[in-house]
Amino acid sequence: MNMVNLIIQENVSRRMKEYIGLMIPYSKPKQYYCTFHVQEFRKNNAAEVESLIHSALTSKYENVSVAIHTVNLSIKYIEPKSCLEEDISSIYGRYIWPETFPQVITKMGCRKPSSNRAYRLCKLDIFTDTTSWADPEMTNCDKLVTISDISNITVTPGNAGEVVDIIQDLVDAQLSNNSQLSSSELGSVVEKLREVVHLSIIEPEVGLEIVNIVANILLSETDVTPVADIVLDLTDQLGNSMEFQGETTNIKAPSLALSMINVDPDEFSGLTFGVSLSSTMIPEIFVNKSFVSQPLAETNATISLPSDLNNYFSPGVSNRTRVQFNFYGTPDLFQDLNLTNERESNWTLNSYVVSASINNSKVINLKERIVVTLKHQTPKKPEDKVQCMFWDFQKYGGLGGWNRSGCETLSISSHQTSCLCDHLTHFGVLLDVTRKPISENDLQILTLISYVGCGVSSIFLGITLLTYLIFEKLRQDYPSKILINLSTALLGLSILFLVDPWLSSFSNYGVCIMTAAFLHYFLLASCTWMGLEAFHMYFALVKVFNTYVPSYILKFCAVGWGIPLLIVSLVLAIDKDAYGSSLPEQAGVALQSTEQFCWLQNDIFYYVTVVAFILLVVLGNIGVFIVVLIQIKKMRANTLSANSRSALQDFRAVFGLTVLLGLTWSMGFFSFGPGRVVMMYLFAISNSFQGFFIFLFHCLMKENVRKQWRIYLCCGRVNENSDWSRSVTVGARNKKEDNLVNSDSLPSDNTSSIKSLTPPYNPQHIHTARWQV
Secondary structure, three states, rough: OEEEEEEEEEEEEEEEEEEEOOEEEEOOOOEEEEEEEOOOOHHHHHHHHHHHHHHHHHOOOOOEEEEOOOOOOOOOOOOOEEEEEEEEEOOOOEEEEEEEEEOEEEEOOOOOEEEEEEEEEEEOOOOOOOOOOOEEOOOOOOOOOOHHHHHHHOOOOHHHHHHHHHHHHHHHHHHHOOOOOOOOHHHHHHHHHHHHHOOOOEEEEHHHHHHHHHHHHHOOOOOHHHHHHHHHHHHHHHHHOOOOOOOOEEEEEEEEEEEEEEOOOOOOOOEEEEEEOOOOOEEEEEEOOOOOOOOOOOOEEEEOOOHHHHHHHHOOOOOOOEEEEEOOOOOOOOOOOHHHHHHHOOOEEEEOOEEEEEEOOOOOOOOOOOEEEEEOOOOOOOOOOEEEEEOOOHHHHHOEEEEEEEEEEEEEEOOOEEEOOOOEEEEEEEEEEOOOOOHHHHHHHHHHHHHHHHHHHHHHHHHHHHHHHHHHHOOOOOHHHHHHHHHHHHHHHHHHHHHHHHHHHHHHHHHHHHHHHHHHHHHHHHHHHHHHHHHHHHHHHHOOOOOOOOOOOHHHHHHHHHHHHHHHHHHHHHHHEEEEOOOOOOOOOOOOOOOEEEEEOOHHHHHHHHHHHHHHHHHHHHHHHHHHHHHHHHHOOHHHHHOOOHHHHHHHHHHHHHHHHHHHHHHHHHHOOOHHHHHHHHHHHHHHHHHHHHHHHHHHOOHHHHHHHHHHHOOOOOOOOOOOHHHHHHHHHOOOOOOOOOOOOOOOOOOEEEEEEOOOOOOOEEEOOOOOO
């Protein structure tokens, strides 16, 4: 009496987990389900055996650590049938396996060498109690047929399955010992498979074997480029030659999938095919018997056929028009050797390939175009180009290549692209990689610079805000109030950049959209306040000097915070999915990140609301910067202190203005060509540390700020008769009559001043305004 086929499963929260033992501690009782066969060759002892089994299993077992007892017991007597004699031919020769009793291993002498043995088990299924032959164990036998002998095999409609079995055995054996097939072996295999497909009706089981053979070759290191067109023709013809029950059948293998659908031309209203590819590499197929213009959820490839396609169905044939979809999860069959020379561009396939066809029909010049949506294998960066193309078998003299004719590219996001095409064939999305990506090392360094810079800037922007909010005397003029708003916007931008990857890691759709929207808002707010800083300088010095403007700062706040809010609100209202999560090389304009990042994903919104907006502000600020420098130079020509200034003081003044107006953001528009990496380093440093530079030039280096801190910390006394003190005193008296200009926007050296008029209704008060130049 032998026990075989033992299966032990644990019952845990309605889930079954397999175990190999039954050790149950007292402290943690568990319940197991045990199933097994007891083999007894003497039939007249069946009742005795059943009694012995019942007695053995109902007896309680205990020791110092565990206790085992039976709760429910069911015993069934079966008389399984033997495995019948089977005559099979394989690459190891012909073997006639004799009738064998269940769970018995039969031995046979190898055809070569005869001294070795082949084995085969007649297995008894534990769940159905039925018997079947297991695959023969032939490792001790030598192959009598090699791949080179395939060409000698004659294919007939009656032996197609046997031929495919032989090819599969040969390919599996060859790839188990080598990483690839030789070119001659590959040619023999592909040609024989094509012969099988063209000469015989294919059963679904044989078709699955053929697809598995092709998939195994594609996943190996075999170079399939010389036979790519033959393989593509093979998979297309396979669908036309297959016979199956029902309307639909799917064949799936690693990175390869075929779907055949028999449609009624009179009832055809469109058809949509989708495929998703998981980590197991086995595609999952979705079919919708209607036209769906939007991509199916969670798919790597979707192709939708319009109802207009029924014009291409064979006339007079009902329920026999076959539509076939193919999915290729590897680019090996689509190697365009001449692609790099096309228009001096360098394109690479950036998606899986999907195809559609109608048996015995060539579909071209469709009025209602098909929609193909393909997921990018590498996320598209804002500056990248993508192009929908189809595989043209006739290109380059029959070698095959990618062609864009008849396809329109609609880029949906950085993750996927939709194509509108007027014909049926194999489709893919190609990415222009002419721009060399920066190295992984540079990317890591830029990321570190960005995070350190934003962290440092956040700290010092906080100190700057604290300084101006604590000391009322420092925020009595317009430039100081503008500086407070600019520092607030930059602080929000820096903090959000730092926490964005952390918030993105939660993979929460709503949180990511909110984070990206706020990051977008503070970026636009920072640029807007830089522009307002420039506008104030121009308005004060050049345009309308000596003019009073009511509610001046209130109007600035409405523009500085309102315009970014309006832009972000419009984006959310038009398409909230424009915000999302990606893994960009370049996040925003200057800041670098290698982690998942919540940001704008729609190219149109990105270029209009970010690139164009920043470009407009930067160009305006550069113009104001030049005009202000010219105006200040004219003013200095009339002052006695002009000759006493050093080059260092001039540099400090110019750099302070550059930081305040955000002119360093212009470097982002020059991050291309041979100096791209250098510009990106300068870009990341200057912009991520912008908050620190504002603290340095417009807080730490200002004499009046240092005096206020000395008074607050009781570390020194201030001469109340100083020029600065008198200026502040007068300003305090005229608190309700804000002057147009009392600029703290430039580094202070307390050397010269210009005058600004007070409001026209109170001309007797003259308020000294300081421009430190």
